[in-house]
Amino acid sequence: MNKRAQRLTTLATGVVLGLGAAGAAWSEDTLKDVMDRRGLTEKDLLAAAKTYVPTGGRDEFVVFASGGQSGQVIVYGIPSMRLLKYIGVFTPEPWQGYGFDDESKAVLEQGRTRGKDLVYGDTHHPAMSETDGAYDAKFVFINDKANPRIAVIDLHDFETKQIVVNPFFKSAHGGAFVTPNTEYVMEAAQYAAPLLEDGFVPLEEFNDKYRGGLTYWSFNKEKGRIDPENSFTLELGPYSQDLSDAGKKDSYGWGFTNSFCTERYVGGIERGRPPFEAGCSSKDTDYLHVTNWKKAEELVKAGKVKKEKGMYFIPLEQAIAEGLLYLVPEPKSPHGVDVTPDGKYIIVAGKLDSHVSVYSVEKIMKAIEEGNFEGKDPYGVPIIPMQDALHTQVNLGLGPLHTQFDSKPCVAYTSLYVDSQVAKYDYCEGKVLDKLSIHYNIGHLMTMEGDTINPQGKYLVALNKLSIDRHQPVGPLHPQNHQLIDISGDKMQLIYDMPLPLGEPHYAAAIRAELLQPAVRYKSGWNSRTDEQHPNRTRAGRETTERTCDADGKCTTRVMGTVIRSHITPEIIEAEVGDQVHLHLTNLERAQDQVHGFALYGQNVNLSIEPGKTASFSFVADEEGVFPYYCTEFCSALHLEMQGYLLVRPKGYQATEVSMVEGTLYSQADYDTQVKTNLETQAVIDQVVAYITARNFQDFPTAVALVEDATDQLGFAQESKKKSEDAAAKADWQNAMLWANQWWQYQVKAADLGLRAKNLLDEEGATVNK
Ligand code: K7E
Ligand code: CUA
Secondary structure, X not given: OOHHHHHHHHHHHHHHHOHHHOXXXXXXXXXXXXXXXXXXXXXXXXXXXXXXXXXXXXXXXXXXXXXXXXXXXXXXXXXXXXXXXXXXXXXXXXXXXXXXXXXXXXXXXXXXXOXXXXXXXXXXXXXXXXXXXXXXXXXXXXXXXXXXXXXXXXXXXXXXXXXXXXXOOOOEOOOOEEOOOOOEEEXXXXXXXXXXXXXXXXXXHHHHHOEEEEEEEEEEOOOOEEOHHHOEEEEEOOOEEEEEEXXXXXXXXXXXXXXXXXXXXXXXXXXXXXXXXXXXXXXXXXXXXXXXXXXXXXXXXXXXXXXEOOEEEEOHHHHHHOOOEEEXXXXXXXXXXXXXXXXXXXXXXXXXXXXXXXXXHHHHHHHHHHOOOOEEXXXXXXXXXXXXHEEEEEEOOOOEEEEEEOOOOOEEEEEEOOOOEEEEEEOXXXXXXXXXXXXXXXXXXXXEOOOOOXXXXXXXXXXXXXXXXXXXXXXXXXXXXXXXXXOOXXXXXXXXXXXXOOOOOOOEEEEEHHHOOOOOOOOOOEEOOOOEEOXXXXXXXXXXXXXXEOOOOOEEEEEEXXXXXXXXXXXXXXXXXXXXXXXXXXEOOOOOOOOEXXXXXXXXXXXXXXXXXXXXXXXXXXXXXXXXXXXXXXXXXXXXXXXXXXXXXXXXXXXXXXXXXXXXXXXXXXXXXXXHHHHHHHHHHHHHHHHHHOEXXXXXXXXXXXXXXXXXXXXXXXXXXXXHHHHHHOOOHHHHHHHHHHHHHHHHXXXXXXXXXXXXXXXXXXXXXX
8 A cells, every 4th residue: 555545544544433523732830830821819719610612612602792893793702701703794894805806796786875885884883683582693783973874794604695775774773673573673873864855954054954863674584684675764853863762672662762961962172162062961861762664564554654765754743644654752861771681671871860760651651642741852753751660779870871681570780881880780679799800991881682681691891982991002092902701600700801803892792602693604506695506607527617799799708616635626727818708606505614715826816615605706807817716724734735827818818739848748657656555545535435324324414525525626636536546547647647646636535535434423422224
């Protein structure tokens, strides 16, 4: 047996005997030694033990955090706080090919605003889709505050599928928040602006012409897309609507949106006026907006609502006349509004008030039924008396912002921005239970599934605005800080700091990891952004490059190619200057994580082609030249050889009849040696195949995928074998040797896949067939 085949056999034997995992070397240190050396206390060790996930282990919860100005969503695990993924949402993200392949460019293009391509977003509030008020692990929505947009991420593959642009608003903070069955995604405007006109309206006409608003985006769960056709927007007063939350259980059918700057103050320092901050915080109360989306939906369905700018639009007068909108005074420049898990209370945190105000849904509904109003706002919206709506107020400290809930009944946590603290309290009794200082200014906080009907308790994350001296300094711009807090006991305990180097964190949502079931691969030839079979998919052996020219002499070169370990088909693409080039590459692999990338010199392209995916790239070959391309993921031992050339010829180029001069010449002896290796390799493969097929591998989908890929590779090996034998029959030793080597390459990949399958079966405890 020669060396190459021997190595493979050793590998196979190693796997059979399970030698790979044995004998991990630990240093001689005791725990005490490490504690002394690193200056750790017992409390530190306890915290470490609570967060540490051993190598190969998994976290209990998965977090979807807003990436702030990065326009992305950050995914990480709890309790380890280990990063898992940045999902490109409003911002191109090259590793995922997001914004680089034609399919995802089409998603980003949906987010064009006023005809402009935007390449970032200010993401604030991720919302997980819900069924009956609990997370169903299907979708995540997130808003862009700067450019009023909502994006839809599908948790089947953690990819952004859709971006919708609000046709009315000029900013949108109070989104995304979902209704209990994800019927709608709420998005409230922030800075008042003219809703129906996009042109100039002087600020002097602020009270009359500027407006706020609240959009209920209709979501089609089957399709997994927002349906703008059935969405509607409520016109609101020109107050700065801030956060929202949807009612649930007892408050199902209603939405709650708070606001600040109900003073309707317009600043203008340069006009000699005090700044916005003074004029927008001079009154003691602002307005909580109470909206009846169920009733609004009925009006829309009954054809009683008109469309403006292509979307159902409910003007203030209609909302008032139909009983869709009420106001409740709330103190003072409030920020967060959060509905309790049972839907009975609404907790409002006033930035400039030391209390949280706990409103009773029952009392609000009673006031509405009885017509108990203390008056109307300047636009005629009825105002419910604050005292008649309040359940209680709890004095927590300075700068209350956001609230989340515990699995324990009546227990809530509110962030205190100015005090840099988390307050734990009983909102039923109105009692403070505990306070914990964090580092430093906390914005949102998040408990596990803490905005659903069944919060999971256990952990809380403080999403802090400023980390100041907390981490290794990296210049004037500091990392952001997520701090993990153990809330399982009576006293909160800070157990971990995670610096985040991406953007200001706003909200985040954490879901039990066990609820997530993402895909391992796509159906072969899949457009992952539309979730349909790709019209330009290709199968193995059907790869084509076609050049067509129209009557005006405009030519198109279209490549329908494939990628599989370890080559791109085609390896040579020829086009002519001026051609429109379309490249469509399908990954033929099925094995888990067997991704290939694609980069092409000078064309700003980087594709990520996961198993089954078809990704495309289009460009105009505007200059003649030589453009190497290659796979960007180290996908196999011969990854570096996964390469090719795009040759852009000058116009009218005539190839001369010069045949390729070979770099190396091979003899019959080379061929014979190679064939010997191949036959020995085949013997090893046969062993592995026998091992696998003797077991119930069909019961393990991952193993089945590996076996399918291996079978493909063996099929290709057979084709190469035939070609080498044909060449050998003609004594063409050059081609005989090269095809024999290709035959071996396919065998190696088949063996690698087979060994992975075998390894997996051993780990899973597969049983021998009877
Ligand atoms: Cu940063 Cu919810 Cu946009 Cu508060 S928001 S912190
Ligand atoms: Cu495919 Cu590297």
